[in-house]
Amino acid sequence: MIVLKFGGTSVGTASSIQQVVKIITECSAPKIVVLSAVSGTTNALVAINNALENNSFEEANLQLDLLYDSYLPLIDELYQNKSYQLSAKNFVTQIFSDIRAFKNKPFTTNDALFVLAQGEIISTNLVQLYLDERNISSCLLSALDFMKIDENKEPNIPYISKKLNPILKQQPEQKLWITQGFICKNSVGEIDNLQRGGSDYSASLIGAAIAATEVQIWTDIDGMHNNDPRYVNNTFSIEEISFDEAAELAYFGAKILHPQSLIPAKDNAIPVLLKNTFNPSARGTIIKNNAVKKGVRAIAAKDGITAIKIKSYRMLLAYGFLKTVFEVFEKYKTPIDMITTSEVAVSLTIDDTRYLEAIISELEALGKVEVDSTLSIICVAGDFSQNKEGESATVFNSLKGIPIRMISYGGSNYNVSLLVKTSDKVAALNALNQGLFNKSIEKPMEQLIG
Numbered sequence: 001m002i003v004l005k006f007g008g009t010s011v012g013t014a015s016s017i018q019q020v021v022k023i024i025t026e027c028s029a030p031k032i033v034v035l036s037a038v039s040g041t042t043n044a045l046v047a048i049n050n051a052l053e054n055n056s057f058e059e060a061n062l063q064l065d066l067l068y069d070s071y072l073p074l075i076d077e078l079y080q081n082k083s084y085q086l087s088a089k090n091f092v093t094q095i096f097s098d099i100r101a102f103k104n105k106p107f108t109t110n111d112a113l114f115v116l117a118q119g120e121i122i123s124t125n126l127v128q129l130y131l132d133e134r135n136i137s138s139c140l141l142s143a144l145d146f147m148k149i150d151e152n153k154e155p156n157i158p159y160i161s162k163k164l165n166p167i168l169k170q171q172p173e174q175k176l177w178i179t180q181g182f183i184c185k186n187s188v189g190e191i192d193n194l195q196r197g198g199s200d201y202s203a204s205l206i207g208a209a210i211a212a213t214e215v216q217i218w219t220d221i222d223g224m225h226n227n228d229p230r231y232v233n234n235t236f237s238i239e240e241i242s243f244d245e246a247a248e249l250a251y252f253g254a255k256i257l258h259p260q261s262l263i264p265a266k267d268n269a270i271p272v273l274l275k276n277t278f279n280p281s282a283r284g285t286i287i288k289n290n291a292v293k294k295g296v297r298a299i300a301a302k303d304g305i306t307a308i309k310i311k312s313y314r315m316l317l318a319y320g321f322l323k324t325v326f327e328v329f330e331k332y333k334t335p336i337d338m339i340t341t342s343e344v345a346v347s348l349t350i351d352d353t354r355y356l357e358a359i360i361s362e363l364e365a366l367g368k369v370e371v372d373s374t375l376s377i378i379c380v381a382g383d384f385s386q387n388k389e390g391e392s393a394t395v396f397n398s399l400k401g402i403p404i405r406m407i408s409y410g411g412s413n414y415n416v417s418l419l420v421k422t423s424d425k426v427a428a429l430n431a432l433n434q435g436l437f438n439k440s441i442e443k444p445m446e447q448l449i450g
Contacts, residue, residue, distance in 0.1 A: 037119025312367025398435025
C-alpha cells in the first residue's frame with residue numbers, strides 16, 4: 001500500500017480536483033490519499049478565529065460569507081449531477097452553520113481548533129462525493145479516528161498504528177481510502193492539529209503506521225530544486241536526495257516539505273517521492289536512505305533571522321556558561337538555528353523573536369549582548385563528510401564578494417550554513433549557483449526587485 005498526499009493548490013479548483021482523481025485512479029496500487037484544505041481556506045479560517053476571539057462578529061460574518069461563496073463555483077463546476085451539487089452545498093452549508101454558532105457563546109481555544117479542522121473535513125468530503133458521482137469505489141476515513149498527539153504535542157505513533165490498521169482490515173477489498181491531513185485528536189480526545197504544513201506529516205505518519213512501500217507528496221512544482229527558482233535562473237529538479245540532506249533543506253527554507261514530515265518515513269526506511277500534480281509526467285524527486293552520495297546537492301535560504309552575540313571576558317570559558325545561555329532559550333521555548341563560539345563570545349541565531357526582549361534581559365546578566373536582525377541563513381546541503389576534499393572550499397570561494405556574518409560547519413555531514421544580510425541573499429544564492437552548479441544565473445534587475 002502507498003500513501004499519496006495532495007496539498008491545497010492540488011485541491012484548489014474543480015479542475016485540479018479532477019486532476020487529482022485522475023492521478024489516483026491511474027495508480028493501481030492500494031492507497032490512502034491524504035488531502036489538505038482547499039487553497040486559501042486555512043488562512044481564511046485563521047482570520048475567522050481571530051474575529052471570533054475578539055468578539056468582532058461583523059468581521060467574522062464577512063469572512064465566513066467570503067469563504068462560503070468561494071466554494072459555490074467550485075461545487076457547480078466539479079459535479080455534473082444536480083443532486084450531487086445539492087449534497088455538496090448542503091454539507092458545506094452545515095459546516096458554516098456550525099462555525100456561525102460560536103457567535104452565541106464564549107469562544108475558547110478548543111473552539112478555534114475545531115474551526116481550523118473544518119478545511120480538511122470539507123475538502124475530503126467534496127472529493128469523496130465526486131468519487132461517488134464517478135462510481136469510483138473509495139472510502140472516506142476520518143483522521144480523528146486514528147491520528148493522535150500526546151501531551152507534548154508529539155504524534156502518538158503506536159496509537160496511530162493500533163487504531164488505523166484494524167480500520168483498514170475491516171474492508172480488505174477496498175483499495176482507495178480518502179482521509180484528512182493536518183487534523184488529529186490530542187491526549188484528552190479533543191480536536192487538535194499537527195501545526196502548519198502538517199498534511200505532509202500526516203502522510204508520513206500514516207506511511208509509517210501501515211508500513212507503506214512509498215509516500216508520495218504531490219504539490220505544484222516538479223520536485224525539490226537545487227536552488228530557489230524565485231531568485232535564480234536555470235535551477236533544476238533533483239532526481240534523488242538523502243533524508244538527511246532533504247531535512248536540512250526543509251528546515252532552512254525549502255518550502256516544498258514540512259521540516260518534521262520526513263522523520264517517520266526516514267525512521268521506517270520508506271521512500272518519499274515529491275511530484276507535481278499539474279505535471280505528473282515529470283520525474284520529481286525521490287528521498288531515500290540509500291541515495292547516491294555526491295558533493296553539493298542543493299541550496300536553500302531562510303529569512304527572518306536574528307543574531308545574538310553574548311560577549312564575556314569573565315565567564316565564557318567558565319564551566320557551565322554555555323549551559324546557562326541555553327537555559328535562557330529553553331525557558332522561553334525559543335529554538336536556536338546556528339551557533340559559533342570564540343575565546344570571549346558566543347554568537348547564535350533565532351527565527352522566533354516573540355520573547356526577544358525577555359531573552360536579552362536575562363542574557364545581559366551574563367555579558368554584553370549585541371543583536372542584529374534582518375538576516376538570512378543560506379543552507380548548502382550535500383555530502384560534507386570529513387574525508388570529502390574540496391567541497392567546503394568551493395562553497396566559500398563562490399562567496400568571495402559577499403560579506404558573511406556567521407559560518408556553521410562541522411556540526412553535520414550534510415550542511416554548511418552561512419549567515420548573511422537579507423539584502424545580500426539573492427546575490428549569495430546566485431553566486432553559489434554559479435560556483436557550485438556552473439549555471440548562467442543572472443536575472444534581469446526588474447525580476448529581482450519585483
